[in-house]
Amino acid sequence: ALCQLLHVMIEPLYRRVGVLKGAKGAPVPPLQNKRAPKPAEHFEDLRKEVFNMLCYLGPHLSHDPILFAKVLRLGKAFMKEYQLDGNKQEDREKTEILFSCLLSITDQVLLPSLSLMDCNACMSEELWGMFKTFPYQHRYRLYGQWKNETYNSHPLLVKVKAQIIDRAKYIMKRLTKENVKPSGRQIGKLSHSNPTILFDYILSQIQKYDNLITPVVDSLKYLTSLNYDVLAYCIIEALANPEKERMKHDDTTISSWLQSLASFCGAVFRKYPIELAGLLQYVANQLKAGKSFDLLILKEVVQKMAGIEITEEMTMEQLEAMTGGEQLKAEGGYFGQIRNTKKSSQRLKDALLDHDLALPLCLLMAQQRNGVIFQEGGEKHLKLVGKLYDQCHDTLVQFGGFLASNLSTEDYIKRVPSIDVLCNEFHTPHDAAFFLSRPMYTHHISSKYDELKKAEKGNKQQQKVHKYITSCELVMAPVHDAVISLHLPKVWDDISPQFYATFWSLTMYDLAVPRGSYEREVNKLKVQMKA
Numbered sequence: 001a002l003c004q005l006l007h008v009m010i011e012p013l014y015r016r017v018g019v020l021k022g023a024k025g026a027p028v029p030p031l032q033n034k035r036a037p038k039p040a041e042h043f044e045d046l047r048k049e050v051f052n053m054l055c056y057l058g059p060h061l062s063h064d065p066i067l068f069a070k071v072l073r074l075g076k077a078f079m080k081e082y083q084l085d086g087n088k089q090e091d092r093e094k095t096e097i098l099f100s101c102l103l104s105i106t107d108q109v110l111l112p113s114l115s116l117m118d119c120n121a122c123m124s125e126e127l128w129g130m131f132k133t134f135p136y137q138h139r140y141r142l143y144g145q146w147k148n149e150t151y152n153s154h155p156l157l158v159k160v161k162a163q164i165i166d167r168a169k170y171i172m173k174r175l176t177k178e179n180v181k182p183s184g185r186q187i188g189k190l191s192h193s194n195p196t197i198l199f200d201y202i203l204s205q206i207q208k209y210d211n212l213i214t215p216v217v218d219s220l221k222y223l224t225s226l227n228y229d230v231l232a233y234c235i236i237e238a239l240a241n242p243e244k245e246r247m248k249h250d251d252t253t254i255s256s257w258l259q260s261l262a263s264f265c266g267a268v269f270r271k272y273p274i275e276l277a278g279l280l281q282y283v284a285n286q287l288k289a290g291k292s293f294d295l296l297i298l299k300e301v302v303q304k305m306a307g308i309e310i311t312e313e314m315t316m317e318q319l320e321a322m323t324g325g326e327q328l329k330a331e332g333g334y335f336g337q338i339r340n341t342k343k344s345s346q347r348l349k350d351a352l353l354d355h356d357l358a359l360p361l362c363l364l365m366a367q368q369r370n371g372v373i374f375q376e377g378g379e380k381h382l383k384l385v386g387k388l389y390d391q392c393h394d395t396l397v398q399f400g401g402f403l404a405s406n407l408s409t410e411d412y413i414k415r416v417p418s419i420d421v422l423c424n425e426f427h428t429p430h431d432a433a434f435f436l437s438r439p440m441y442t443h444h445i446s447s448k449y450d451e452l453k454k455a456e457k458g459n460k461q462q463q464k465v466h467k468y469i470t471s472c473e474l475v476m477a478p479v480h481d482a483v484i485s486l487h488l489p490k491v492w493d494d495i496s497p498q499f500y501a502t503f504w505s506l507t508m509y510d511l512a513v514p515r516g517s518y519e520r521e522v523n524k525l526k527v528q529m530k531a
Contacts, residue, residue, distance in 0.1 A: 002057055003064040005037075009050050013040045014070050017077035043078050043098055051101050054109045059154050061109055062116035065123060071110065072126045075102050079133035103138065106130075111146045112153070115160055119189045121224055128226040136278050143233040147196035164194045168201040172212075180218045188222030195223075195230040203238045206264050207257035217267045228274045235265060236282050239294060246293040252383040254293060262296045266304030270344045276301070276351035284357055287364035290371055292388050298361070299395045305344040306402045310394040320517045323508035326405050331521045349406045358403055359415050363422075365396040366432035396432060404439045413440050420482040430486060434504035441505050444475040476501055 011027070037049045054061065054071065061068055082095045110127065117123055131139055151161040167190055175183045190198050206212050223231070239261060246255055269276060279297065286294040303309055307330065311318065321328050352358040369392040372385060380388075403412065417426075422433035448471035456467070480497045 002053060003061070003067050006050065006053055006057075006067055007070070009037060009039050009053070010046075010070060010074060011039055013042065013045070014074060017074065017081070043074075043081075044094060046074070047098065047101055051105055054105055058109055059112035059116050059156060061113040065117065065120065068110070068113055068117075068123060069126050071105070072123075072130050075106070076130040076133065078102065079130065083133075103142065107142055107145050107150075111142065112150050112157060115146075115150070115157055115194050117193050119192050121188075121192045124192045124224040124226045128224065128229070131226060131229070136275060139229060140233045140236070140278060143196060143230055144237070147200065147234070147237075151197065160194065161197055164190060164197045165201055168198050172202065172205050175212065175215050175219065177215050177218075180215050183215075184219030184222050187219050188227075191223055191227045195227045196234060199231050199234040200238075203234055203261070203264075207238070207260055210256070210260040210263065213260065213264050213267060217264065217271060220268065220272065223272075228272055231268070232274050232276075232278055235261070235268075236278055239282065239297065247384065252381045253387070254296065258293065258296060262300040265297050266300035269301055270304040270341075273347070276348060277355045277357075280351060280357050280361070281355065284361055284364060287361070287368050290368070292368050292372055292392055295365065295368075295391055295395045299391065299398060301348070302395075302398050302402050305341060305348045306406065307341040307345070308398050308402050308405075310398050312390075317517065317520070320514045321521070323512070324514045324517055325509070328514070328517060328521060345402070345406055348402075352403075353407075353411065358407070359417075362396065362400060362403070362432075362436055363426050363428055365392055365399065366428045366436075367426075368392050369396065369432070370429060397435070400435055409439070409443045413443065416440060418482065419479055420485065423486050431504065438505055438507065441475060441479070445471050448474055476505070479505070 015027070038045075040046050040048075040050055061071075078098065082098075114120070114123060114127060131142075134142075151157045167186075171183055171186050171190075187198070187202075202216060206216060220231070239258075244255070244257060246258055247253065248255055265279065268274065269279070279301070283294050283298045286292075299310060314322070321331070352361075369389060372388045372392060407415075416422075416436050419433055419437050422428040422436065423430060428436075445468075449468050452467040452471055453464075456463075476498075479501045483497050483501050484492065
């Protein structure tokens with residue numbers, strides 16, 4: 001009866017904003033009783049009666065999926081129409097109150113009701129239609145309450161939670177590489193209604209048994225968009241678990257559960273279109289707090305999504321290949337085979353730029369490198385300090401290489417400040433500051449050289465060399481002046497600022513072309529073509 005009354009209450013507003021284009025829908029006739037509450041004509045009217053009625057219904061809204069879908073479409077229409085941005089202060093306040101009411105209804109009614117629906121993928125997608133308009137901070141807060149509080153608030157939900165865990169145990173015990181498809185379909189069915197409980201159990205198994213990573217990643221292809229978003233939240237919650245030790249008992253190595261979770265992160269974020277912003281912000285927050293263990297996650301994500309590998313023990317041939325261009329690095333510099341990473345690296349780049357995390361992560365990694373030694377070094381085993389320092393440095397080089405190769409030159413220059421700002425304001429170590437600035441100098445010198453060539457047309461080799469030297473001097477002159485303030489005056493008695501800046505601004509590729517390495521890779525490809 002309450003559901004039928006709610007259908008009548010929201011009918012005028014739903015007809016105006018909720019009905020899809022081209023759809024007729026079955027109209028709900030108004031009540032003839034004079035005592036009946038007035039139907040909602042505008043979003044503000046929902047606060048008077050409708051939200052209270054929904055709160056009384058609670059999880060039992062699951063008995064009427066049509067009403068559930070209508071409420072979701074009203075929520076989606078509200079977010080589209082207002083987007084929390086009223087023109088007047090009074091309008092903005094009303095909008096924010098309505099938004100907080102919508103979040104409360106989602107927490108107390110919509111999510112518990114979804115948990116009681118049996119494998120309803122359509123409702124999951126409808127819910128995502130509204131959720132994707134929320135910032136990820138609001139979504140993750142709702143997922144956290146859904147996972148940790150909602151299931152204990154109602155007897156029916158307690159029963160559902162026990163059933164889901166029991167079924168998840170049954171599936172995970174039988175999951176292998178051979179039965180990924182049927183197991184994946186079973187996981188998909190369970191996840192439509194209760195993703196938080198299911199993923200919490202799956203992640204706990206991955207942390208114990210790393211051989212499950214590949215079959216689990218392959219089995220997750222039947223999830224809905226909402227499920228993928230919940231999975232991202234569950235991964236972050238598992239990483240942030242304060243009860244888990246990040247070091248093994250010998251205090252010299254990183255715990256295996258963290259390594260397994262980092263490997264799973266890289267694989268699952270590469271394969272599926274999951275939002276990265278929350279995970280990247282989590283890593284940045286950990287670095288702000290002076291904790292460098294979670295850099296392992298960023299390292300795995302960049303390696304899997306962008307194909308940029310960090311290798312500890314490289315052969316001489318690989319070292320030579322790493323002094324070449326991007327293609328030579330990909331072909332001859334890495335142990336693993338680099339697959340097509342164009343789409344995944346684009347997603348990673350977009351996540352970094354949209355949330356302005358590219359430069360902060362670089363700066364935090366550069367600062368944390370020294371912090372590992374001077375702030376944490378006294379408390380940790382020397383072997384672990386060395387490993388964390390190397391991890392900081394390797395991830396900075398890997399991440400900086402990703403930004404330099406994937407960002408357009410204009411984007412890169414716009415985001416990375418000058419060398420004196422990096423060193424004096426952000427206290428970035430000098431080698432890291434020059435590492436970040438290097439691509440800018442190369443671009444500025446090339447641009448200036450092209451300008452000089454257009455201004456004076458001359459094809460003689462000597463003229464070209466002179467123009468290139470002139471362009472280098474024009475671009476690097478401000479850098480020479482800037483580096484003087486980085487050291488004490490007596491340092492410049494033994495070395496000139498020009499030599500110092502030149503040393504740090506060049507790469508091996510600027511000094512020598514690895515012709516032997518190029519020929520070796522070309523010959524390999526020729527042999528493959530003949531085979």
